[in-house]
Amino acid sequence: VTRPVTGATRVAGIIGDPVAHSRSPAIHNAAYAATNLDWVFVAMHVPRGAAHVALEGVRALDIAGLSVTMPHKSDAASACDELSPAAEALGAVNVVVARDRRLFGDSTDGEGLVRSVQDQGVDVRGTPAVVLGAGGAARAITRALGAAGADVTVAARRIDAAAETAALAGGATGVALGDLRSGLPAGAVLVNATPVGMQGEPPPVDPGLLDGLRLVVDTIYHPAETALVVAARERGVAVVNGLGMLVHQAALAFELMTSCPAPLAAMREAAEA
Numbered sequence: 001v002t003r004p005v006t007g008a009t010r011v012a013g014i015i016g017d018p019v020a021h022s023r024s025p026a027i028h029n030a031a032y033a034a035t036n037l038d039w040v041f042v043a044m045h046v047p048r049g050a051a052h053v054a055l056e057g058v059r060a061l062d063i064a065g066l067s068v069t070m071p072h073k074s075d076a077a078s079a080c081d082e083l084s085p086a087a088e089a090l091g092a093v094n095v096v097v098a099r100d101r102r103l104f105g106d107s108t109d110g111e112g113l114v115r116s117v118q119d120q121g122v123d124v125r126g127t128p129a130v131v132l133g134a135g136g137a138a139r140a141i142t143r144a145l146g147a148a149g150a151d152v153t154v155a156a157r158r159i160d161a162a163a164e165t166a167a168l169a170g171g172a173t174g175v176a177l178g179d180l181r182s183g184l185p186a187g188a189v190l191v192n193a194t195p196v197g198m199q200g201e202p203p204p205v206d207p208g209l210l211d212g213l214r215l216v217v218d219t220i221y222h223p224a225e226t227a228l229v230v231a232a233r234e235r236g237v238a239v240v241n242g243l244g245m246l247v248h249q250a251a252l253a254f255e256l257m258t259s260c261p262a263p264l265a266a267m268r269e270a271a272e273a
């Protein structure tokens, strides 16, 4: 925080459990500094099951908005007065803003991913996309890629979860991870939305499947380079890690909370620090 806290300082923050590791305070406070906003963004540890109480606090304390992370994304959605179409479809939010003490929830993770793909010069409209995983991140990404016009396949170790996730994107297909052995569509964007790679595991798909892809996105950003990213690069495939998604979802949340255009460069620099 580079400016003093005053009587007019607006408060925003992130709730999660755990939350102390979050990069969001650094990213949002850098954005406030870059836009000269008299705001401060803090991490608030809210135990599992207490999101409703925390959001009543937002209303009572006139907190400007909250980012929402694990394990509160669904509970927070059910505590909102109004949801965006994305949040409604997903039953989850990653940002809540208070407008006249009414709580509006949105989900910006999926759009964040789409923007990070566009940053690589890839137009997702009409492009095949394969999403690995069927958890919260995969659901948000699948819905956003579908809405942006990509031709989406969801591959997860549980076929029922893959099918359920695929249903979030009109016309998408759900398959079992093992069924990818027969190949990936040429020119596809592959998105890893599983945690496989966070602990140094081998790639979640056979590296032989990566040849001919347009782009590999690993939503993991810690470590900055997973085995999947390394394998794709070795095969001459363009790669990007999850920092772009993190920065873009935060930028969208910043814009919702402050109604100011997000200072993307400052936010990216803070995310990388």
Ligand code: NAP
Pocket: 109, 133, 134, 135, 136, 137, 138, 156, 157, 158, 161, 177, 193, 194, 195, 196, 198, 204, 219, 220, 221, 242, 243, 245, 246, 247, 249
């Ligand atoms: P989640 O809800 O727990 O979902 C994890 C998904 O991965 C589930 O489909 C799970 O399958 C699958 N999975 C777990 N271990 C696997 C394995 N060994 N092999 C195959 N599939 C496996 O988690 P999430 O919230 O979606 O987050 C997933 C990852 O996305 C996180 O690890 C994080 O790195 C990344 N993420 C990044 C950002 C960003 O801004 N860059 C934001 C959110 C998340 P089952 O259901 O069968 O267990």
